[in-house]
Amino acid sequence: MKLNYGIIGTGMMGCEHIRNLKKIPDVNITAISDPNETSREWAIYACGDKFMPEQYSDHKKLLARDDIDVVVVATPNFTHIDIMRDVFETEKHVLLEKPMCTNLSDGLEVLEGSKKHSGLVWIGLEYRFMPPVQSLINKIDKVGKVKMLSIREHRFPFLKKVDDWNRFNKNTGGTLVEKCCHFFDLMNLLIPSNPHKVYASGNQDANHLDEKYDGEVPDIIDNSFVLIDYEAGQRAMLDLCMFAEGGKYEQEIVLTGDKGKLETKIPGNELLLTNRKENSFKSLEIEQDNRIKEIGFHHGSSFIEHLELINCIKTGTEPLVDSKAGLDSMLVGLAAQESIRSGQPVFLEEFLK
Ligand SMILES: NC(=O)c1ccc[n+]([C@@H]2O[C@H](COP(=O)([O-])OP(=O)(O)OC[C@H]3O[C@@H](n4cnc5c(N)ncnc54)[C@H](O)[C@@H]3O)[C@@H](O)[C@H]2O)c1
Structure with missing residues (x-):
């Protein structure tokens, strides 16, 4: 089963995710979104000739695509809540970067949303x-x-x-x-x-x-x-x-x-x-x-994070790092x-x- 990814936010951490996903078989990066043109260029550079993603400045357009199975949200912390509200309108699996949110009420909202969401919600606590x-x-x-x-x-x-x-x-x-x-x-x-x-x-x-x-x-x-x-x-x-x-x-x-x-x-x-x-x-x-095939900035832990997330998706098991751990x-x-x-x-x- 090939998984199609969308990367929302392609600054430092979004590009780190791209470099990790490049080393995993049966993965495609179908689309990226970032309002910042330079960040989008970083993502295209990180994709090299392995992936040829469609580019969007608005994450809603990326989320509207039916052919994306998993999204990675690597945007500034204060934007996580609004993007997660949009993700919860879809059925996509999501890796949401840490920290889950910046305040308690947003964190509780993501926890509640995760319980109802049909896709898997994984928080990026890869240490x-x-x-x-x-x-x-x-x-x-x-x-x-x-x-x-x-x-x-x-x-x-x-x-x-x-x-x-x-x-x-x-x-x-x-x-x-x-x-x-x-x-x-x-x-x-x-x-x-x-x-x-x-x-x-x-x-x-x-x-x-x-x-x-x-x-x-x-x-x-x-x-x-x-x-x-x-x-x-x-x-x-x-x-x-x-x-x-x-x-x-x-x-x-x-x-x-x-x-x-x-x-x-x-x-x-x-x-x-x-x-x-x-x-x-x-x-x-x-x-x-x-x-581990990519050491990256976190001693290979981001690579293992992706392997484990994919394994949970493929086996239909609960995420190893869920929204409760995030909260x-x-x-x-x-x-x-x-x-x-x-x-x-x-x-x-x-x-x-
Ligand atoms: N897990 C880790 O070890 C780790 C390490 C570093 C950063 N992070 C987390 O990753 C997230 C991103 O951090 P970073 O270091 O990459 O920051 P960054 O500033 O390098 O990149 C953030 C990018 O998100 C973009 N962005 C802003 N709003 C957006 C939106 N609505 N849709 C799409 N893109 C949008 C910005 O234009 C920017 O390009 C943060 O939550 C941060 O805490 C996690």
Whole structure:
């Protein structure tokens, strides 16, 4: 069965999806849409001579085509809700880029829409499929009962985007939603419980302070510590710094249980397993996923994301990363943004009301 794709939004991430889809058999990119002509040219360049998509400036025209089975939505975060309303008018399968939306009411609307939608709705939280993360997931029983999870991301500032949409909270949902939904998704995946209380401290201390767009200075934070308490007593912590370029690792993940600890660094090939009883550690090789044919910007995880999505479509199974996971990851980010604003802990049960 050949699947016909439509790509909505062909900036950085849309083109990353195109390059991944090029390496997958039985896939065609039938159409692309983007209001920006330069972005459309990037997409045509990315397609090379493999695909010859029809081009649209309006995504509604792409969605009106009956011959498209799957759409990829890779547009600025604040546009996701309107585009998803249009996708829900069709029966198409959709990969919606993270974060699902920028605010709670839009997120809840996408969750409800997904439940009624006949196509599959998949959220682009592909960090789950990075080989170091998959290796850690495969060995999780070695730590005993999970008690603590710490994720550190120390990296470069936000990149330039088309029309600079990522410089303002109103367009992104805030740094802890835009960027860190990936990490909150990993926390929700690795901890066998639900988050219930979020405390955060953060600020914009170094980045984008000398930039102005229509007279306005960007308002996105560039560093934060976020603590999350889970209902069953586990706790997680995110340590984010976005003025830390030049380091060896971008992410470090440490998962501790009552019997031992697993830790990994990305990019890297090592998983360390500490055993409390033996008072020792051993180094385990990361299991490489030999299905990966395109490394891209995310260590091959976007390629695996597409393979898994196609497998769910072909087998008629539920998406591995559904709208509930999309909402849960953005919910922690929104609560953390609110905790920074108010200086108070945020209880998710209250926040959801
Ligand atoms: N999963 C990941 O790891 C990852 C990485 C980067 C970006 N993203 C997400 O992908 C999305 C796009 O980010 P990007 O980095 O590609 O941004 P970008 O600015 O490079 O590209 C966005 C493109 O969307 C276009 N666009 C705007 N409105 C549109 C509409 N209605 N229809 C079609 N196109 C439209 C813009 O003209 C632009 O070309 C964002 O939601 C972002 O958070 C995800």
